[in-house]
Amino acid sequence: MSHGGPCSLDAATQQAIRSCEESTASASPKSTPSSPNVSRLLPDLRLAGYSDLARRYGIRIAGSQQAGYDENVYYDTPLPGTLIWGDLEFGKKGGSIGRKSFVTKLLTQEISKIINITPLLNHDLAGVTGNLYSLAMGSVDNTIRFEKEAEHLAQAVPEIYALTNLSDHVVLNITDALICQYEGEERGLLHYSAVLNQLRFSRDPVALALLSLKELDAQRRAANAPKVKPNPDLYDNAALLWLGVAKTNQIDIEMLKIPVNEPRASSEFRYP
Numbered sequence: 001m002s003h004g005g006p007c008s009l010d011a012a013t014q015q016a017i018r019s020c021e022e023s024t025a026s027a028s029p030k031s032t033p034s035s036p037n038v039s040r041l042l043p044d045l046r047l048a049g050y051s052d053l054a055r056r057y058g059i060r061i062a063g064s065q066q067a068g069y070d071e072n073v074y075y076d077t078p079l080p081g082t083l084i085w086g087d088l089e090f091g092k093k094g095g096s097i098g099r100k101s102f103v104t105k106l107l108t109q110e111i112s113k114i115i116n117i118t119p120l121l122n123h124d125l126a127g128v129t130g131n132l133y134s135l136a137m138g139s140v141d142n143t144i145r146f147e148k149e150a151e152h153l154a155q156a157v158p159e160i161y162a163l164t165n166l167s168d169h170v171v172l173n174i175t176d177a178l179i180c181q182y183e184g185e186e187r188g189l190l191h192y193s194a195v196l197n198q199l200r201f202s203r204d205p206v207a208l209a210l211l212s213l214k215e216l217d218a219q220r221r222a223a224n225a226p227k228v229k230p231n232p233d234l235y236d237n238a239a240l241l242w243l244g245v246a247k248t249n250q251i252d253i254e255m256l257k258i259p260v261n262e263p264r265a266s267s268e269f270r271y272p
């Protein structure tokens with residue numbers, strides 16, 4: 001699941017995909033149509049170029065909103081929401097309307113395993129548009145109510161991620177750190193970006209988020225960009241729910257460098 005506006009496949013990403021193709025084509029079976037690449041909005045995936053990847057690998061792409069939301073599986077909190085078109089309860093009336101965020105049917109009826117991939121991209125309230133934030137906000141409806149205050153995100157993101165239909169199905173988290181963008185959120189602003197040529201893998205979404213926050217802060221300082229206020233409560237709350245480790249001194253990192261042909265570069269794989 002991804003959350004946010006359209007993005008594009010940059011040259012570094014395309015090169016990484018081509019390199020992976022060359023190294024795995026003879027060893028890996030072709031993905032089946034039952035393994036979808038998922039975003040909240042299907043047009044976002046198409047604009048990002050994933051339709052070409054779907055045709056190439058024989059997989060399908062799907063939007064969580066287009067698939068619909070499951071009225072029997074939801075996150076319930078007293079914080080009222082302003083419902084918009086696409087939300088399950090949009091247009092309905094009643095005292096409890098707007099309290100629930102319903103989980104997409106893709107997760108409750110179709111997908112059994114999740115490989116959660118997100119960019120190394122800043123977020124003004126969550127700190128980073130990482131695995132926790134993206135999966136939580138991309139898997140349910142009625143999310144505008146959480147995006148207004150950092151404290152609302154700090155509570156909602158870990159609790160939604162902890163729903164069994166989400167966290168129990170995640171088998172791997174990946175941070176696409178080929179490029180680190182430290183300003184601009186979902187807008188593609190290369191002048192606020194740094195090339196890292198890294199991919200980071202972990203079962204722990206909290207550890208990946210902390211490493212991303214540390215990297216974003218380092219890139220801001222290197223560029224003399226304004227400091228931003230972090231949201232440590234979000235990640236502390238996630239740790240309290242046993243979603244991962246929220247202390248950097250408890251994260252073990254292993255680095256593996258793999259040469260890539262034309263352009264010559266290396267990718268660092270980190271395993272918190």
